[in-house]
Amino acid sequence: MKLSLKRRVAFSFIIANIVVLVMGFTVFFFLDSLNNQISNITVNSNKISLLTDEVRISAVSILKMQKKILTTKPTGEDLKRLENLCEGFQSQLQRLDSFYTEVEAKKIISKMQGYVDSLKTIVSKSSLFYRDGEGISTINELTDKILEAFSEFQDIQYFQNEQRDKQVKAIIGETRRNMLITLIITFLGTILLSLVVPGKIAMPFKKINDAVRELQDVNFDVSIYYDQDDEIGELARELNKMIVNMKKFEQLRTDRISVEHRKFDTLANMIKKNIMISNAKGELIYMNNPMYSTLEMQSDDVINKNITDTLIPDSIVETFELAIKRRSKIENAEITIPKRKKVIDPATGEYVFEDTEEAYQGYANVIPIRAKESNLDYYMMIISKEVFV
Structure with missing residues (x-):
């Protein structure tokens, strides 16, 4: 699917918003789940605590009534009250x-229920006139068993409270771990998106930038490959057209320069005088055939080299440097070109050129070919044996 740059940016923005929303809803889900679990545990714990307090009060009330029956003569009202306490205690259990x-x-609650039910049955059948009878002793025994079972139940409840605290801590730890994992995944996803999405958007601009740099280095053998049908694709196609036209223009310019150079070379050789040309930096860019013969040099020895780095005679070098320094014409400067002889250097054992007798004595005129800027000037030297008029 091909998307325009505008749609790509909008799509990236939508993805970023979706990531933020998913992360927010996920964190909210974990917090809500944690709140619900802790709320359920807390509500159940509070209900159990309230019922336990009620059971404790009922157990204490039964114990008080049992002591009263054992110490004083029980009345029908006392037995009825004990029976009602048993019924309430049984409902609470x-x-x-x-x-x-x-x-x-x-199991313990069921045991207490059995004891309470037995106590209720005994109380309902006890005679008011036999305080030391078998029924009163059974009441005492059952009451002790109820208290003993309630003590066991409290031990279990204490252990379960510890387990509940551990459970709450475990739930909080698990929620924290899940939230941390979610944040890490979101963070890694965000980094991945930040690497992929901007790269997809910036890559075409990098290609265009690289192509422009090549053009700055006058390299026209370059093209921008981008097959997306969007704004950048349109720009890339137009730039490719411009590069093709610039390449054609450069080829035509090169051909024209080559033709003009051949014309100039032909004319310079027809003059039969020594001609050499340098740029404003003192680099030699042209010499005609008579000049090569007079200096006994090849093009590789001088062309595109600074005149001071060659074996050209000092009189020519000084005249060129003076013209470049003044940016002016030099007329009839005396030039001496000694004849060179190839000898062996005793120090190195290599062949070197040694100036012997004078081979050429003449006069030089340097004509500056000025441009808008001094560093684009050219200087043409014409050497002749006759004085220029």
């Missing part, structure tokens, strides 16, 4: 049993 799923806790 039934509600408490619904909050537990552990076998051990349910």
Whole structure:
């Protein structure tokens, strides 16, 4: 699917928003889940605590009533009250049993229910006239068993409170771990998007920038390959057209310069005088055939080299340097070109050229060919044996 640059930026913005929304909803989900779990645990814990307090109060009330029956002659009202306490205690145990799923806790609650039910039965059948009878002793025994079972239940409840605290801590730790994993995944995803998406957008501009740099180095054998049908693709196609036209223009210019150079070379050789040309930096760019013969040099020895780095005689060098320094014409400067002889250097054992007798004595005129800027000037020297008029 080909998207325009505008749509690509919009698509990247939408993806970034989706990532932020997903991260926000995920964090909210974890926090909400943590809140619900802790709320459920807290509500159940509060209900169990309230019921436990009620059971404790009922157990204490039964114990008080049991002591009263044992120490004083029980009345019908006392026995009725004890029976009502047993019924309330039994109802509380039934509600408490619904909050537990552990076998051990349910077993103890069931045991207390059995003791309370037995106590209720004994109380309902006890005679008011036999305080020291078998029924009163059974009441005392059942009351002790209820208290003993309640003590066991409190131990279990204390252990379960510790387990509940550990469970809450585990839930908080797991939620924190999940949120941390979510944040890490989001962070890595954001880094991935920040590397991929900007690269997809910036890559075409990098190609264009590289092509422009090549053009700055006058390298026209370059093209921008970009097959997307968008704004950058249109720009790349137009630049490729411009590069083709510039390459054609450069070829025509090179051909024209080559033709003009051949014309100039022909004319310079027809004059039969020594001609050499340098640029404003003192680099030799042209010499005609008579000049090569007079100096006994080849083109590789002088062309595109600074005149001071060659074996050209000092009189020519000084005249050129003076013209370049003044940016003016030099007329009839005396030139002496000694004849060179190839000898062996005793120090190095290599062949060197040694100036012997004078081979050429003449006069030189330097004509500056000025441009808009001094560093673009050219200087043409014409050497002749006759004085120029």
